[in-house]
Every structure is written in structure tokens, then in C-alpha cells.
Amino acid sequence: MGTKQLSGSPEDADLTRADSLAREIFSDVANKWALLIIEALGERTLRFGEVRDEVEGISHKMLTQNLRMLERNGLAECTVYPTVPPKVEYTLTEPGLALRETVHRMCDWTHRYIGHIESSRDRFETV
């Protein structure tokens, strides 16, 4: 991802290690559910169920799974209130908010080009 992969210099091991780590992070994050959750959370703090309501069509399982992933990568934080019934809140950290900026750009892009894309699809079908 941008980083050259030459060989011979001493810090190569670190470079390629950082590179594969970068790819791994990218793969974690570059999937629709993760991005939609990040978008949904925004600058607010939401409960589990609220996130589920915001993210159209996500299953319980996918939500937990992706929230764990975000937590593990330090993009979201989770606060558990030891009440009954439980109350668990999620909020984006600073890295998460920074990523959200890029997600916003993607959303903006989608809306800006939605017309182009739709007509391109029409042309593509009728070939």
C-alpha cells in the first residue's frame, strides 16, 4: 500500500511487517458493515440496540463481531453499565473519528456520482 518492497536494507523486515500490518488493518476496516457502523456512530454515543437500528439490515452477530473488531483496533470504546438489564454504550475514539472523516468522503462521493453510476449501469446492461 504505497510502501515500496525493495530488498537488501536492514530495516526490510520491519518495512514488510508494517506493510502486511497495514494491509490487515485495511482489510479489517474496508468492508461495508464496519464502515456503516462507523458512520452510524458518528460523534454520538449509542447503545448496542441503537446502532443496530441505525445500520439497516445488520444482524446481531455481525454487529457484535464488528464492534469487537473496532474495539480491538482502538477505533471504538465500549462502556458497560452493570445494571439489569445491561446497558452497553459505544463511542468512537479519536482514530475512529479520523477514519470517519474518510467514510464521509466516500458517502459524499456516492451521492455526487449516483447519477453517473446509474446511467452507466443502464448503458452496461443494454449491450
Added chain:
Amino acid sequence: MGTKQLSGSPEDADLTRADSLAREIFSDVANKWALLIIEALGERTLRFGEVRDEVEGISHKMLTQNLRMLERNGLAECTVYPTVPPKVEYTLTEPGLALRETVHRMCDWTHRYIGHIESSRDRFETV
């Protein structure tokens, strides 16, 4: 994705239609292979095999599949030279280049926070 989903007004059908279209486009594009291909193509024109070499670990099938998708959405264009053996070149269109800007942001983000993320992971494991 940003668009409110109230109900009652006459243009609602169009709004929700645009919205579901937006989600569809987003899902198409928000996956690691698509984004990595867009990143790889950059402002250059590359042959099929060259893209495959650029995008670490992608299979023949996934590459064709995603290239078709990009073509269908008007994000990439494909030029076929009727030579033998065939030569097929791909290049990003203007919408594709615009999307690439956002991909760049994501890559920058990855590199900026790679340290945070790595240490966050360490903390997460050792709980």
C-alpha cells in the same frame, strides 16, 4: 446514509429508491479488493496482468469480477486490443479517480494510526 427516511411526502418513493441505490453502490465499492484495485490503477493505464501483479494476493477470478463491477458502475474503462494474444487495458474514469481520492485518505489514515492500532491490539489481547 445521511438521507432521512421520513414518510408522507410525494417524492418519498424517489428518495428511498435513491437511498437504496446509494447503499448498493456503497456495498459494491466498500470492499477491500475493489478499493485496492482502484488504488493500484491510480492515474495509470494497466493491463490485466499488471493489475494482478500490483494487487497482492488477488485471484484471477476476483480481479475479473471486480473489474467488471467497476466497469459497470462507470468507474473504470476497458480497452481491448484485438491482437493475439489479447491485450486488455484498464484505466480509471473521472468518477473512479474521484473515488480514488477517498481511498487515498483511507491509506493515509492507516499509516497515520498504524502505531495506535498495533498497541491497542496488544492491550486488547492481554486482557
Added chain:
DNA sequence: CGGCATCCCCAAGGATACTG
């Protein structure tokens, strides 16, 4: 070389249910 089809398998992910 690159598109397309076929086969095949594993893992993603939905549904359900029990727990604290």
C-alpha cells in the same frame, strides 16, 4: 493473454436460544 465456465469447499454470516 485474458475471459468465461465449472467444480468444490470452507468460512461468512443468518437464525435461534440460553445466560447474566
Added chain:
DNA sequence: CAGTATCCTTGGGGATGCCG
């Protein structure tokens, strides 16, 4: 309400092969 586990299905995606 939310986490975790179990089951089960589906389709994503790899491997291979043939064709233009």
C-alpha cells in the same frame, strides 16, 4: 438488553481448464 454459543445454510472465492 446484550454477549456468547451452536447449528445450518449459502455463496464467496480458490483452483482448474478451455477457448478466442
